[in-house]
Amino acid sequence: MNRKVTIITFFLSIVLVLNGLTTIAQTNKLDSLQQELATEKDELKQIDILNQLFQEQYSTTSNYEKTLQYAQEALKKLKAIDNKDEKILKKISTSANNVGTSYLLLDEYEKSLEYLLMALQTAESIQDTNSMLNALYNLSTLFSYRGEDEKGNSYLEQAIHLSELSGNIKSAAFGYSSMASNYFFASNYNKAMVYYEKAMRFAKSLNDLNLMSNLYGNRAVGLVRLKRYEEALKYHELTIALDIQLENKEGLKTDYLNIADVYIKMKNNEKALEFNFKSLELALEQNSINSIMMAYSGLAESYQQMGNNAKALEYLQLYTNWKDTLYSQQNAEAIAEMQTKYDTEKKETENNLLKTQQALDKAEIDKKATQQYMLLLGLGLALIIVFYVVYSLNQKKKINKILNTQNEIIAEKNKDITDSINYAQRLQGAILPEMSILNKHYESFIYYQPKDIVSGDFYWLKEMGDKIYFSVVDCTGHGVPGAFMSIIGYNSLNRIVEDFNVVKPGDILDELNIQVNKVLGTQENKGLTIRDGMDISICCINRETKILEYAGANNSLYLLRKSQNESLDLETTMEEYGICFYEIKSNKMPIGGGDNTKNYQTHTIKLNKEDTIYLFSDGFADQFGGPKGKKFMYKNFKKLLLSIQKNSIENQLKELDKTMVKWKGELSQLDDICVMGVKIS
Structure with missing residues (x-):
């Protein structure tokens, strides 16, 4: 199980707990809020709508550049308010936290740290517990992303302490669960179990089956790292039982893959095949390409261990086909996006060129008219010349302004291309291993x-x-x-x-x-x-x-x-x-x-x-x-x-x-x- 994926999962969960967000896969909600924002005149109501737009965009898409845009606009409007009472300061903390969250998910850690600390300090100034918890949990996630686990755990401990003081048991339970997860992945099983037991007590007192399922799964991961496979199976089975009870097909799909992986390590390929096929069935039902690929990969590995090379090759080929499907799908989406962007920019360029040509044509017509007037009105020659010169200069300024605008557009496009390559550099840098190995x-x-x-x-x-x-x-x-x-x-x-x-x-x-x-x-x-x-x-x-x-x-x-x-x-x-x-x-x-x-x-x-x-x-x-x-x-x-x-x-x-x-x-x-x-x- 990937460490960073686990951190992201926890991070999303705790934001939902503290802010009461609900994932709604409906774009019409976003459209409705954008229309409402365009017509709303009241400044504070605009800020509330921007925060709602942030939440909807965050819940329904992975467009974190857009969530950042909404959060920054809300924070800018709040900073411009002169009389900052407790209500305004609470909104500032929320918006700063939203900005920091967006930067965190865009891997811009220094900017994320700046705004998350602003959110925490603002919340502390008015003793707003929920806003303080939001900032503390996000700061712990930030430092975990950066590999500074000790500092990340420090912020988690502060969040847990504050949760218990304020009586927010569900928040404390998530905090203990995250601490347990961190230590399981660090192969510090004994320390992980201390936090696991605390989190499990809270989960049982709240009857929170989702949290109990996550805890069992994390404990299974910790046991696998210690090669205690029989015990790991027990906790994977508990996770599966809870997700069946919750009718959590998304969770079951992953549960089956995890337990199949344990059986592969134990060379029990019949059981590994059974659970990989179960995961594959759910993945195909949900059209989850990544999970389909993982299931086919597991099936190929099991058949290879069993010496059935024909079957292994068959499922390896299916894995490759789905991988090609994913690649083609991503390419098609990227090409469609680039084509739309190109068509829009081309139309804008054509419109601007047309306006420029119209301006030039008008200047030529006016010039001829001026010359005719000069011939007819000899007595007003001096005045006409002055008028002509002034008018020509104004026309030249307009043309220059249009040309400057075009140059700015070209420069912006070049910047976009460079920014894309710089982002590719960060992606390439992310795969390079640490020399500490x-x-x-x-x-x-x-x-x-x-x-x-x-x-x-x-x-x-x-x-x-x-x-x-x-x-x-x-x-x-x-x-x-x-x-x-x-x-x-x-x-x-x-x-x-x-x-x-x-x-x-x-x-x-x-x-x-x-x-x-x-x-x-x-x-x-x-x-x-x-x-x-x-x-x-x-x-x-x-x-x-x-x-x-x-x-x-x-x-x-x-x-x-x-x-x-x-x-x-x-x-x-x-x-x-x-x-x-x-x-x-x-x-x-x-x-x-x-x-x-x-x-x-x-x-x-x-x-x-x-x-x-x-x-x-x-x-x-x-x-x-x-x-x-x-x-x-x-x-x-x-x-x-x-x-x-x-x-x-x-x-x-x-x-x-x-x-x-x-x-x-x-x-x-x-x-x-x-x-x-x-x-x-």
């Missing part, structure tokens, strides 16, 4: 310099038991095309290791080649030839045995070892400063492209203490610069790595950046750059 075991660094806003290079980390995997990948192209390829590569690597349980680096690359060709191969069926792919180096270290396994597609691995240590059964590329430089060659064939059918080789090396490993893309060596504007080259790159071996890992990173900046000078960056260094301690 590697740093908790070894000293390491990542030098990551995209050429454009988004990148075709990426790095990947995954810890599986005693093994830790790490990789540097260079996708075809850079910018937006490269970023799309990087998402395909990142998701495929996760799936190969987590879902397919492939462990050898060479086998991982074989499967990655199959997956990439499968994704891109659909274009060949349409008469197109796809040569896109990726170069990659991937390593796996067994932390217990210190055995390194490596495989590469066009990207080699560099290993640097002190000369006095045991030498490798490899040719030394160079030796300086008491360090031996070894290059472990990759297979000279890329991932993807559809041509390579050979298998990738896995190299095995016994690591020594203070060995240093480097993985890299070609961006550093291929960068033009220096006094003659030539490429940096791999020979110089190897010498640079040798020269910095006495430096700490942190200072090695600084030296790489310093060297690249100096070498590049005023020249543009040629390609994305990614270098990873790992020192064995």
Whole structure:
């Protein structure tokens, strides 16, 4: 179960509890409120309507830019009121909380923090308990999003304490439930149970079956993390029983998937099939594409474990078909939206051009009329000239104003495009793993310099038991095309290791080649030839045995070892400063492209203490610069790595950046750059 999804679920639940919102999937309610806002003259009533619009938009759509617009407009009107009594301050707290909530859901955390603190301080000034609780719960969610769990839990504890003081038992129950969830996901089972028991007591006293169901489900997740599968089954079954009683088909769909996943882990594939089929039935009934895909994926995995490869392939193909359906649906919606936007903008441009032409035509007619009057009225020549000059200047100002407006529109469109790419950068950044996965075991660094806003290079980390995997990948192209390829590569690597349980680096690359060709191969069926792919180096270290396994597609691995240590059964590329430089060659064939059918080789090396490993893309060596504007080259790159071996890992990173900046000078960056260094301690 995804941690962030759980936080969002809790966040939405508590807002509903405190504000009394009801989810109504009816757009006519929004239309009615917008019409009411357009005709309402009273300022305070306008503010109330804006808050209602925020609530309706929030409850019925995921258009958080629109909820932000309504909340900001309400807050702006409230700030303009001079006499701010308790009633106005309460509205300010509500609107500031709404603004902070919108920024939170748009992942703009600094702005969200600013407005949520404003909401809390305003509520505290008038001792408005419900508004204080809203702000506290949202602040706890904000810090959980940012990975600052300790601070998030601190705000949760304040909310729980305030709920109990004010007698708001339902709010306190949600607070305890959220604390339990946080600790279950942190694998701190004993501490989670303290909060779980408190939340369960409240849930039973309130007879809140929904909360009890959530608590049972979270406890099951905590037990799965401890591999206590039999106990986890018990609490998943309790969750299912409650959701059946509540006729909660949405919840049951997820319950069945969760319990099926436990049975898969227990190798009880008959039960796993039973519950995946139950989930699939509900998902098909609700046309829930994501749940349909998850059910098919689970069925494929069960049949694969049972050795029924034909069935496994059948459900894997169904999974792929539904994935394509989701992709096509999202594309169709995006294309329709862009077409509508284009048609609207085109019509506006044509209207503006027509107005400009009409203004020019009118200026020409007036000019001719003025000339005729000048011929007829010789005595009034001076006056006519003055009139003509003044009139012409006014016409020119109008034309210039129209042209300036057009330029502003063009600039705004350019800004929209740039903003969209910046948003894509945030999405791409969100999938990149935290280096803490590697740093908790070894000293390491990542030098990551995209050429454009988004990148075709990426790095990947995954810890599986005693093994830790790490990789540097260079996708075809850079910018937006490269970023799309990087998402395909990142998701495929996760799936190969987590879902397919492939462990050898060479086998991982074989499967990655199959997956990439499968994704891109659909274009060949349409008469197109796809040569896109990726170069990659991937390593796996067994932390217990210190055995390194490596495989590469066009990207080699560099290993640097002190000369006095045991030498490798490899040719030394160079030796300086008491360090031996070894290059472990990759297979000279890329991932993807559809041509390579050979298998990738896995190299095995016994690591020594203070060995240093480097993985890299070609961006550093291929960068033009220096006094003659030539490429940096791999020979110089190897010498640079040798020269910095006495430096700490942190200072090695600084030296790489310093060297690249100096070498590049005023020249543009040629390609994305990614270098990873790992020192064995």
